[in-house]
Amino acid sequence: MPESIRAKLKVKHLNSQARLGKFLLTSAFAGTLFLGAPQIPALSAPEQIHFDVKLNSRQQFLLDLQKITDPQNQEQEISDIYLKNFNLKAYAKYEGERLNRSYGLIGAEQHMPRFPGDTAEQHGQFIQSGITPGKGAWGYVPDVEKEKYYVAVQTLYLPDWTTRLAYLRDWYKYRKVVVTNPVNGKTIIAVVADSGPSWWTGKHFGGSPEIMAYLGLNVGMQKGPVVLFFVDDPGDKIPLGPLEEPLKND
Amino acid sequence: MTKKTFFDKHLDLSELEKHLSGDAELTVIVQRTMRNHVLSALLELMPKDKHHGFLTDFSQNPEDEKHWDVLREHIKDDVEKIVKTEVQRVKKEIIKELK
Numbered sequence: 001m002p003e004s005i006r007a008k009l010k011v012k013h014l015n016s017q018a019r020l021g022k023f024l025l026t027s028a029f030a031g032t033l034f035l036g037a038p039q040i041p042a043l044s045a046p047e048q049i050h051f052d053v054k055l056n057s058r059q060q061f062l063l064d065l066q067k068i069t070d071p072q073n074q075e076q077e078i079s080d081i082y083l084k085n086f087n088l089k090a091y092a093k094y095e096g097e098r099l100n101r102s103y104g105l106i107g108a109e110q111h112m113p114r115f116p117g118d119t120a121e122q123h124g125q126f127i128q129s130g131i132t133p134g135k136g137a138w139g140y141v142p143d144v145e146k147e148k149y150y151v152a153v154q155t156l157y158l159p160d161w162t163t164r165l166a167y168l169r170d171w172y173k174y175r176k177v178v179v180t181n182p183v184n185g186k187t188i189i190a191v192v193a194d195s196g197p198s199w200w201t202g203k204h205f206g207g208s209p210e211i212m213a214y215l216g217l218n219v220g221m222q223k224g225p226v227v228l229f230f231v232d233d234p235g236d237k238i239p240l241g242p243l244e245e246p247l248k249n250d
Numbered sequence: 251m252t253k254k255t256f257f258d259k260h261l262d263l264s265e266l267e268k269h270l271s272g273d274a275e276l277t278v279i280v281q282r283t284m285r286n287h288v289l290s291a292l293l294e295l296m297p298k299d300k301h302h303g304f305l306t307d308f309s310q311n312p313e314d315e316k317h318w319d320v321l322r323e324h325i326k327d328d329v330e331k332i333v334k335t336e337v338q339r340v341k342k343e344i345i346k347e348l349k
Contacts, residue, residue: 001274008347013279016286016340023301134275198282200289202253202309244303 009123033238057245061085062185071103071182071227076103077164078227082178086187087246088179088238094230097171099153102229108212108222112141123147126209126218127242137195138173146174150193151228152206153177157199176231176238179207181215181224182191186245188214189231214242223233251339257288257311262335266341270347291336295325 064081067073075092082090092102111123111131118140120131137155141147155161155172175192188211198205205228212218215226231238238247261284263270263277270276284296289308294302303319 001271001276004275007275008277009283009344012344012347013283014284016283019290022288023290023305068298086294087273134276168326200309200312209280 004011014162019246021157023093025245036178046149057085058187058245061187062182064184065180065182065227072101075229078229079242080227085246086243087249088178089232090229091232092229093249094232095171097168097230099155099166099228100157101154101204103225103227105202105223106205106207106212106215106226106228107203108218109150109194109206109208111209112147112150112193114142114144115140119226129209130248132194136193138144138168140195141193145240146191146193147212148208149190150208151190152194152196153192153228154196154197154199154204155192163178166201168182176233176236176240178212178227178229178243179205179215180233181217182227183224184216186215189238189240189243191240192209255308256315256317257285257333260288260330260337261285262337266340266344266348267347269345280344283344286338287340288333288336290331292321292325292329292330295327295332297324 061081068077068081071078074131079091082088085092092098108129109132110124110129111118111120113131113135114157118129118131120129124234135150136150141150147242153172155168158168161168172192177190177192178187179185179190190208194206197206203223205226207215207217207226211220212222215224217224217226263280266280267277270280283299293304296304300320304324306319307314307320308317317327325332
């Protein structure tokens with residue numbers, strides 16, 4: 001299929017999303033239900049932690065997170081908890097940009113193609129997750145680590161996505177984020193490498209097979225609540241993958 | 251991971267398939283484009299105060315056939331006809347691009 005036709009159909013798709021987006025913005029969905037979340041549980045209480053042992057970073061982090069009752073409105077407190085326990089500077093709003101949600105449901109995504117002809121089998125792990133039929137919103141993801149630890153976020157539903165497209169497209173490409181499962185405290189550093197999921201899936205973020213497995217969300221309905229914040233890492237020094245210990249200062 | 255919607259039975263892509271030449275990515279894009287337009291067409295005819303309830307229920311269970319009843323309750327015109335007409339309109343537009 002010629003690239004020109006492919007591009008035209010993608011534009012048509014964008015236009016269809018813009019048409020539908022008007023209803024989402026003007027209805028009560030602009031608020032907490034903007035993206036069609038069904039019932040998102042509050043940050044769940046963690047499993048019982050025994051206090052006769054020294055808490056590791058994740059356990060202490062989990063205890064602190066447990067105090068959060070309204071994650072969408074306690075973003076600063078969550079930033080403080082990341083900093084305190086992981087020495088991680090993470091924010092819901094960063095460089096003036098923010099997603100419609102910093103807390104929501106993440107669903108399982110497939111592997112992303114790293115090059116033309118890439119197959120799920122070539123990824124070695126989580127082959128059963130499959131691979132997306134086409135490229136992601138930012139094309140192929142040639143970097144192995146970035147593909148392994150990628151998230152999809154709903155950039156297309158940002159109120160200023162169409163008016164600031166050129167800037168935002170570049171800003172979000174491979175934007176480093178931190179994702180936490182508040183139920184078990186598991187936390188992982190990832191990058192934004194795709195757009196989605198559609199609002200009507202009831203999900204707000206998508207996670208690579210590796211991310212979902214680490215967060216413990218690759219079972220059952222393959223979705224669950226997460227906190228997703230932007231990471232302040234201008235030097236690109238924080239490695240992608242699970243975050244188990246506090247980051248060391250430079 | 252794409253869920254089905256209650257109106258997918260009307261998204262007949264057979265006419266488009268010969269133009270799409272089995273291109274999986276484009277097939278997904280076309281399907282999503284149609285779904286977005288069909289939903290928009292329905293919402294345009296539904297009273298604004300009913301949007302929130304419909305969108306909430308739809309997002310929770312997009313496949314549920316009961317959505318037809320809700321639509322019939324709030325939209326005067328023949329709802330299935332609206333869906334079919336919108337599908338045809340979008341399909342024509344897409345075929346025009348593919349030729």
